[in-house]
Amino acid sequence: MIFLINLFLTGKHSLIINFKLRIMNLFCYYEKPKVSILILILLSFSSFSQQVSFDKYFVNKSMRVDYSHVGNSKNEAIYLKEIRQEKFWGGSHINLIDTFMYGNFMVKIYDKAANKLIYSRGSDNLFKEWQTTPEAKEISKSFYEVATFPYPKEKIIFNIDRRDRKGGYFNLFSLEIDPNDVSINKEKACNYNTFEILKNGDSKNKVDIAFIFDGYTKDEIDKLHKDAKRFADYLFSYPPFTENKDKFNIWGVEVISNESGTDMPTQNIWKNTAINSSFNTFYSERYLTTSDIKSLRDAASLVPYDQIYLLVNSSKYGGGGIYNFWSITSVDDEASKYVFLHEFGHGFGGLADEYVDSGLSDEFYPKGVEPWEPNITNLVNFDKKWKNMIDKNTPQPTPATIEYAKTIGLFEGAGYMAKGFYRPYRKCEMQTLMVGYCPVCKRSIQQMINFYTK
Ligand SMILES: [Zn+2]
Numbered sequence: 403m404i405f406l407i408n409l410f411l412t413g414k415h416s417l418i419i420n421f422k423l424r425i426m427n428l429f430c431y432y433e434k435p436k437v438s439i440l441i442l443i444l445l446s447f448s449s450f451s452q453q454v455s456f457d458k459y460f461v462n463k464s465m466r467v468d469y470s471h472v473g474n475s476k477n478e479a480i481y482l483k484e485i486r487q488e489k490f491w492g493g494s495h496i497n498l499i500d501t502f503m504y505g506n507f508m509v510k511i512y513d514k515a516a517n518k519l520i521y522s523r524g525s526d527n528l529f530k531e532w533q534t535t536p537e538a539k540e541i542s543k544s545f546y547e548v549a550t551f552p553y554p555k556e557k558i559i560f561n562i563d564r565r566d567r568k569g570g571y572f573n574l575f576s577l578e579i580d581p582n583d584v585s586i587n588k589e590k591a592c593n594y595n596t597f598e599i600l601k602n603g604d605s606k607n608k609v610d611i612a613f614i615f616d617g618y619t620k621d622e623i624d625k626l627h628k629d630a631k632r633f634a635d636y637l638f639s640y641p642p643f644t645e646n647k648d649k650f651n652i653w654g655v656e657v658i659s660n661e662s663g664t665d666m667p668t669q670n671i672w673k674n675t676a677i678n679s680s681f682n683t684f685y686s687e688r689y690l691t692t693s694d695i696k697s698l699r700d701a702a703s704l705v706p707y708d709q710i711y712l713l714v715n716s717s718k719y720g721g722g723g724i725y726n727f728w729s730i731t732s733v734d735d736e737a738s739k740y741v742f743l744h745e746f747g748h749g750f751g752g753l754a755d756e757y758v759d760s761g762l763s764d765e766f767y768p769k770g771v772e773p774w775e776p777n778i779t780n781l782v783n784f785d786k787k788w789k790n791m792i793d794k795n796t797p798q799p800t801p802a803t804i805e806y807a808k809t810i811g812l813f814e815g816a817g818y819m820a821k822g823f824y825r826p827y828r829k830c831e832m833q834t835l836m837v838g839y840c841p842v843c844k845r846s847i848q849q850m851i852n853f854y855t856k
Contacts, residue, residue, distance in 0.1 A: 456495035459513055459520045460552035462606075464488040465581065466703070467560060468696065471529040471545045475538040478529070480562055480575035483546075486587040491552045492610040492706030496856040498552075500524050502849075504752035504774050505725045506565040507574075509549045514557040514578060521551045524752075525726035528683075528693055535684050546695040554581045569771040591700035597627070599634045599652040605706035608651045609750075609854045612707035614698060615657045616677035617664045617715035623656065629713055629733050630654045636739045637746070640831075642844045642851070649855045653705035664690070664716045664732070677701070679714045679730065683722070690720035690730055698728065708854055709750050711742075723748030740835035747832050747839065751847045754778045756825040756833035756840075758815040767817060776846040777832060778816040780823050788826045788842040802828050810841055 468483040498521045500508065505524035513520050529545040532538055549562070557580050563571040602608055613633070618626045630652075638647045661673040665680035668687060678694035681687065692698060692712060702710050710728050717734035723745030731742045747753040754775035767773045772783035779787045791810045792798065800811025807828050816825035816833075825833065827840030839847065 454498045454518075454520050456498065456552065459556070460491075460554055462491055462495075463553045464491045464550045464703075465553045465579070465586075466548055466550045466699065467577075467579075468546070468548050468699075469575070471527065471547045472542060473529070473533070474540075474542040475533050477542075478533070478564075478574070480547075482577060484587055485579060485583070485585075486591070486703075487553060488550065488591075488703045490605070490703070490706035492605045492708050493552065494854055494856055495552075495606045497853050498522075501853065502752065502776075504776070506530055506774075508563040508565075508571060509551065510561040510563060511551050511554065512559040512561070513554070514559055520554070520558075523549075523551070523726065526724045527727050528691060528724065531724070532684060537684075545693060548695055548699045550699075554579070556581065565774070567768040567771070569768075569774070591703050594658070594701060594704060595656040596704050597630075597654045597656065599630050599654050600647075601651050602648050603651070605651060607855050608649055609709065609851055610651045610653065610705070610707045611709045611711055612702040612705050613652060613654045614677060614701045614710060614712045615655070615715070616679045616692070616712055617659050617662055617673060617675045618657070619660070619662045620658050622662060622715065623658075625715070626656060627654070629715075633711075633713060633731075633733070633739075633742055636742055640743055640838055642839070642848050646848070646851050649851055651706075653707065655701045655704050657701050659715075662715060664714050666716075666718065677712060679712065681716075681718060681720055688718075688720040689722055690714060690716075690718075690732055691722045692728070692730065709746075711746065711749070721745045725749060725752045737835055740831070743839075744831055744835060747843060747847070751843065751850055752776065753832050753843055753846060754817050756816045756827075756830050757818070758820045759818040767819075767823070773817060773823075775817075777830070777840070777843050778823055778825055779812075780817075784812075788845070791826070791842065791845070799824065 466486040466488050470481045470483060472479055472481060500522040503524060505526045508522055508524050510519060511521040527547055560577045560579050561573055562575040564574040565571055613630050615626050634652050637643050657676045659675035661675060663673045664675060665672050667682040677692050677697050679690060679692040681690050683689040683691040712728055712730040714732045716732040718732055719735040719737060721731035721741040723729040725748060729745045729749030731738055731745055752775060754777055756777060770782060796809055796811045798812040799814045800806050802813050810826055812824045813828055814824055816823045826842035829837045830840035830843055831838055832843055
């Protein structure tokens, strides 16, 4: 129980305290999209049928666009900081177009001459969470963000689209980029040592995780390496990662900090660390994050990667996970193993929290819109979720009794809501720690693994 209570305070949606503000925000700042939903659907649909040749449009390294995501609870904008060239592209050469449509943001790359979508990827970010806090009602703030994609051969249009409250997208930012522009920064971002934790093959056919470390001093290098091995072993002790171990590479970046530990503001503990991680994010005690995305991505640029996991040298319980943004956990709490798995469910799998918080209203997700996460539903479009995995003899809704403990069903209570939202299984790692992922979450993770390894 204690883990479950704690869990409410970590994870991607730890800001649920100010729920009413969040809902108000959703209603007021997404009035701007005027683009026809039909056109967007047609554009998206046509993009799926397009085959994109990696070699025709890209070279095997990365372009990285750094930008400020600025605004408040009602408005937001993107401002360019710089464009960089990075040595590695860790992603697939086949699956360039996003087929999941998860997250509230979608980076889209168009070849300018052909006006053809050649890359897209969904994600979420810390700015979007901050928008729901009381502070965002009072002031505007700037968050550092980064988008990476394979390095284009010719001029591109770089777009960031934003999901609106009806489930569609509108364009938030658009920029023409000439890959031959001499101002594109080609310097090596930093000089940490790197090491292999698990190597199974070419990065283009594997899920590559970059383990980045915060709060380890030069005297703690041995601990850093032991922790790297320990958490890699944790990952593969859980299905579906166990049976997919040969589809992963894990790289370590030996990030050395000046001081050991991490910031714990409520205890007035402040540590000078390389990635600037901190507890008490948005005044949520156990929400361990970093907003220093530049330092994080600079470190990650030294290895090929699809996902970033930040391991923080602390024995305090906490973590966070945001889809295709980062996953973070402290390493020395007794529950760190389970937090590690839970947060990776968010960061890699795009999974929602399956637990209930009775303090929340029924309107956490916009009414009449199916949540984008694959493991919860409000029955608006249940057909595209796990409906086909439920046996015809299983009652729906499914009673959360011991009789149905091993049954895929429709269990009421998910996505923080007690009513009207459903989870697939009585218990799951995305609901409570130490139980493993439910079959639906496993399927979703498997689909994501398959996408990266084509
Ligand atoms: Zn689940």
